[in-house]
Amino acid sequence: MNLVFLAGASGNTQFWNPLIEQLPNNYTKQVIAYPGFHGTAAHPDIHSFDDLSNYVVAQIQQPSILIAQSMGGIFAIAATLQKTDLIKGLVLIATSGGINLERFKVQDWRQLYRQEYLESPDWFVTTKVDYEEFLSTIEIETLLIWGDQDPVSPIEVGQYLNQILKKSKLYIVDGGDHGLAKQDADEVAIQINAYLKDSV
Template sequence: MKHLIFLPGASGSTAFWEPLIAQLPAEYTTQVIAYPEFDHAPKHPDVYDFASLGNYVLAKIQQECIVIAQSMGGIFAVQAALQKKDLVKGLVLIATSGGIDLSPFHVQDWRNAYQSTFLQHPNWFVKTQVDYSLQLNQIQQPVLLLWGDCDPISPVAVGHYLKQQFHNSSLHIVQGGDHLFAAKAISETAEKVKDYLMCLEQKEV
């Protein structure tokens, strides 16, 4: 299980992952999935809305792997854990901001700022209302939850909630971390991911 799949957030930025990947063990192969029509990725004839984008991402998962997802990318990670249990052996969810009902957590609405910033992006992430809350307890794979304590988009309370929903999860909070801490507090993020990967390897022995 030496393959890592990285899923961007709603920006679609594949470059977001480069600093983290550089600090992870070299023996792991990495695959960063680009979303068609996001961050200069070309269109794809089979991708035209959020559901078809999810199917596109799932189709890219073709071997045993750990899925590492930022923000709204966590929706696809959860979807993959539920639908490709034989291949997805674990999840790392970073500042997840979708896939559950966030209304109880008084989160900052990111949608207007997102649409103003990413004028050329499709609005699929903005419009989606997918909710996997009732299915989270079906996920048996080990889950690492990484959250920043200064994140108004996905507050720490969301991380605590998800920890309660997953059967096998751990939560680490990055002090001073905002919504993009994985590309800023790189060393701390990398250490937690490496510890998680090492634990998985030990369980395989």
């Protein structure tokens, strides 16, 4: 089985290193880089969020469990909806999951993102993807991991997804913020290892 890692808006593939080190060796690990992000060369055919999403989904070509953080969760949902035969499990960490966040009191990350990642295309922060009407059709075992100190994706978002996704379980990291998959990798790894053992 393959574990696919989908980073957040920074596209930093090294974000996952502390977590990957603690996951079972009998799984292959695939960290998908986003062309045009975090030092990865741009791709001539990627000009929009949809193009990038299609590119990411196309990289998944074997039975896989998706582990996604923040904006990476949108790609994970897209892959789950498009490749139902290949996606065997889903771990969403501090993400929107492609739902409209306007009803939640979330911190707007876009301005800070533009300042920090000047090379990233503008369409990445202006896109609005809405998969909400399709989420209830997802019937694979899903682990949701949120931090209770995350202003970008507060626990109310995780609780909402836990209601919509039929086979989901929500775990909350005490004191965890938006970077909890890296900063609290030990605790997150315990939850994912238990999920892999029990659910997949």
